[in-house]
Amino acid sequence: MLATNGRMKIAIQRNGRLTEDSVALLRACGLSFEFLKQSLYSPCRNFDLDVLAIRDDDIPEYVQDGVADLGIIGENILQERNARVHTLAPLGFGGCKLMISVPQRSSVRKVSDLKGKRIGTTYPVILKSFLKVNKVKAEIIELSGSVELAPSLNVADVICDIVSTGTTAKMNGLRTLCTVLESQAVLVANPTAMRDKKKRTLIDRLMIRVRGSQEARGKRYLMMNAPSDSVQKLKRVIPSLKSPTVVPLAQAGMVAIHTVVAEDVFWDVVEKLKQAGASDIIVVPIETIIR
Numbered sequence: 001m002l003a004t005n006g007r008m009k010i011a012i013q014r015n016g017r018l019t020e021d022s023v024a025l026l027r028a029c030g031l032s033f034e035f036l037k038q039s040l041y042s043p044c045r046n047f048d049l050d051v052l053a054i055r056d057d058d059i060p061e062y063v064q065d066g067v068a069d070l071g072i073i074g075e076n077i078l079q080e081r082n083a084r085v086h087t088l089a090p091l092g093f094g095g096c097k098l099m100i101s102v103p104q105r106s107s108v109r110k111v112s113d114l115k116g117k118r119i120g121t122t123y124p125v126i127l128k129s130f131l132k133v134n135k136v137k138a139e140i141i142e143l144s145g146s147v148e149l150a151p152s153l154n155v156a157d158v159i160c161d162i163v164s165t166g167t168t169a170k171m172n173g174l175r176t177l178c179t180v181l182e183s184q185a186v187l188v189a190n191p192t193a194m195r196d197k198k199k200r201t202l203i204d205r206l207m208i209r210v211r212g213s214q215e216a217r218g219k220r221y222l223m224m225n226a227p228s229d230s231v232q233k234l235k236r237v238i239p240s241l242k243s244p245t246v247v248p249l250a251q252a253g254m255v256a257i258h259t260v261v262a263e264d265v266f267w268d269v270v271e272k273l274k275q276a277g278a279s280d281i282i283v284v285p286i287e288t289i290i291r
Ligand code: ATP
Pocket: 013, 014, 015, 016, 017, 018, 054, 055, 056, 057, 073, 074, 075, 076, 077, 094, 095, 096, 162, 163, 164, 165, 183, 184, 185
């Protein structure tokens, strides 16, 4: 058991695929802390919260047991551990899929073909419920790592493992058969902390910030100048949050237009705006949007 100091704690992965995005999210929420991988606790200077850096596997149990009040963890680990925690929000990073892959030459073409096969995995709990839902009787071989090698070592016939691009599977002579779980990082809370008045106030404050930074994700703030008579034409090109802000410039006949545009369409929009008469187009990142 860890020593406690009465302050709230959020557990994040110490060193791995979720670490950078987790730290970035907390910083985007305005939390000021120095993140040192070698130290267990990083206290926030401006929020009554300590960041606890641990292995991702420990996060569900630590949050369930109240060692940490909050945690950021992949849904894959969360579901596998069956921890009793409260899920507050999906976070839009750490995306990956738990997939069943089979050797290239395997006769397995569909889920029902898995009947009687040995499936190697580090996710026996999730796999078991997937097989149950799909009414397939197969043998689950619980492994602790290097799952992709199991078919060539004849430890298993097929595997159920995390895939983000499929390259590792391909490199090991495997082809993907089906997706068992689509996962991303989520923010979770200890159920008792959710019922504690003081802690709940802090969680609610943090959640407003988390939602704000989620809203801002993938969006850009766009400012431009344009002749007043081109405003109607420009409005048709701008997919703004509500309606673009149009303010007169000191120069007669000219206006400034401000709006928010999604990252994935913003180059298309900028090109069209230019054609429609806009100039001096400025694009800036958005940190947060509070609704
Ligand atoms: P730890 O030392 O903390 O136990 P780990 O090696 O178990 O780390 P990582 O490989 O850093 O874990 O992955 C952490 C999480 O990142 C995974 O549980 C999953 O939710 C997510 N993730 C995203 N992409 C991938 C991927 N390509 N492979 C594995 N996990 C991924």
